[in-house]
Amino acid sequence: AQSVTQPDIHITVSEGASLELRCNYSYGATPYLFWYVQSPGQGLQLLLKYFSGDTLVQGIKGFEAEFKRSQSSFNLRKPSVHWSDAAEYFCAVVLNRDDKIIFGKGTRLHILP
Amino acid sequence: NAGVTQTPKFRILKIGQSMTLQCTQDMNHNYMYWYRQDPGMGLKLIYYSVGAGITDKGEVPNGYNVSRSTTEDFPLRLELAAPSQTSVYFCASSQSDTQYFGPGTRLTVL
Numbered sequence: 001a002q003s004v005t006q007p008d009i010h011i012t013v014s015e016g017a018s019l020e021l022r023c024n025y026s027y028g029a030t031p032y033l034f035w036y037v038q039s040p041g042q043g044l045q046l047l048l049k050y051f052s053g054d055t056l057v058q059g060i061k062g063f064e065a066e067f068k069r070s071q072s073s074f075n076l077r078k079p080s081v082h083w084s085d086a087a088e089y090f091c092a093v094v095l096n097r098d099d100k101i102i103f104g105k106g107t108r109l110h111i112l113p
Numbered sequence: 114n115a116g117v118t119q120t121p122k123f124r125i126l127k128i129g130q131s132m133t134l135q136c137t138q139d140m141n142h143n144y145m146y147w148y149r150q151d152p153g154m155g156l157k158l159i160y161y162s163v164g165a166g167i168t169d170k171g172e173v174p175n176g177y178n179v180s181r182s183t184t185e186d187f188p189l190r191l192e193l194a195a196p197s198q199t200s201v202y203f204c205a206s207s208q209s210d211t212q213y214f215g216p217g218t219r220l221t222v223l
Contacts, residue, residue, distance in 0.1 A: 042217070043117070043214030044203070044205075044212075045214070046212075049211065051210070090155065090156070094210065100158055106153075
């Protein structure tokens with residue numbers, strides 16, 4: 001079955017440290033890939049998306065993600081986190097543009113001062 | 114441009130009561146969605162609509178109903194509230210690939 005997996009439920013990093021959040025998908029073809037962020041008490045906001053082309057995509061708030069076809073992964077990275085990055089992050093996939101989006105279960109990011 | 118708005122922000126219901134969660138978007142998007150979010154479970158699609166007058170079931174439609182009489186509005190109705198419907202509900206809209214979310218409605222059924 002088609003699915004998207006975020007292996008880490010919680011991640012804690014120190015402010016200023018680098019960050020990588022993992023996302024793996026299981027589809028026969030390369031889907032459209034997204035990362036969303038949800039701050040406490042808020043709705044989801046799109047960070048970045050990948051459809052085709054350059055496998056390293058830049059998003060808002062200094063985030064980037066790299067698509068690796070061989071690993072069926074789309075990991076989110078940030079070189080130096082800020083306390084305001086504490087939130088829940090969702091990876092999502094769509095097989096075709098008219099299909100429904102499927103979300104991972106999310107990774108909650110905690111930032112140590 | 115308000116984007117996607119949802120009302121109410123919070124609501125407590127008794128078992129068996131009914132209510133309607135309101136969702137409005139001002140971006141003229143054709144696609145609209147209702148999700149519920151439970152801790153550790155991500156988002157699950159309840160219903161969606163591809164345009165006015167057209168709705169379809171998502172992953173978890175039981176206990177809910179929707180209508181889409183206009184492009185802007187996509188209300189979600191709970192007819193007989195049950196404790197299992199305690200959740201945070203998000204409405205979203207999209208025109209092509211990117212979904213825009215409302216701030217959510219936190220519903221508790223006691």
